[in-house]
Amino acid sequence: MQNIVQLINNFQVYILLGFLVLILILFILLITTNRSLNRLEKKYKRLMRGVNSTDLEELINSYLNKIDKTQENYKYMKDLYENLNKKFKKCIQKYSIIRYRAFEDVGSDLSFSIALLDENNDGIIITGIYGRNQSTTYAKPIDKGMSRYELSDEEKHVLNNCINN
Template sequence: MQGLINFFKTASVILSIISIVGVIFLFMVIGILNRRINRLRKRYDKLLRGRGEINMEELVSMHSKEIENSEIKLSELENDFKLQKDFIKRSIEEIQNQNNLAVSKIGFHRYNAFEYLKGEMSFSLALLDGSGNGLIVTSIFGRENSQMYAKEVKNLKAVDELSIEEEIALKMAIDKK
């Protein structure tokens, strides 16, 4: 027993140092574990989104309800989008139909109707819509008087016989892109 007491007297310094190192090591382990717990707590709080104390079953149930509500809202937005899309399509079709009725092709040809006149005061003007329907207006200028004529055009063809100048104006209108 005396040997054991002598051993402890001589080894007490070494045992104290080992104990101090062990305690420091344990404090380091506690610090590391404390940081891990704090990280887990932050992640858990983020998961709960400030809902306080709640169990995982309630949390999953709440999230599934939120997902269902989001799906319903998404479905409503999708239906609204389809309605808007259909409305826009109809509007575009109406505008295209109206544009087909508007004058979109114009041919204009000036010329001298009589040899004794200069300055190309006579003209033929072809006005066509998108379907190729319209009219040709011709003005013949003379010293004594002027005459105006109008001829109908259907499907890019004149209803009445055309003069050379009127054919030129019609061809110019047809060739417009």
């Protein structure tokens, strides 16, 4: 036992320096750990901002519920868009009109032909022929850009304008 005490007394300075170095190292570790903890605490506060409870599981579940609701809304909007797009394809998207003089003895260009077509070139041509004694209106269906009825030159012209524009 005396040998150990005498050995400690002989190396007392070195032991003290070793402990001081160890204390210094531990102090540096304490400072770096404290800084890391402060950064982590800031991140945690930023994550938990606007939340009354501090339960992280509850926060994650609320965000997952919001994601599920957003996905439901997205699906609803997508279905609505597809339905509207289908309906829109059948709406009049192209039109063309031409006015002309059907008879030489009638004054102005009072006769007309109108083509109204959808995206698939389905629709109708309406022709109004104005004469001095009478006025007549015709409607001819158009299916994929063609009519099963004979078209006048003016109707062909208005149909081609409508398809090409």
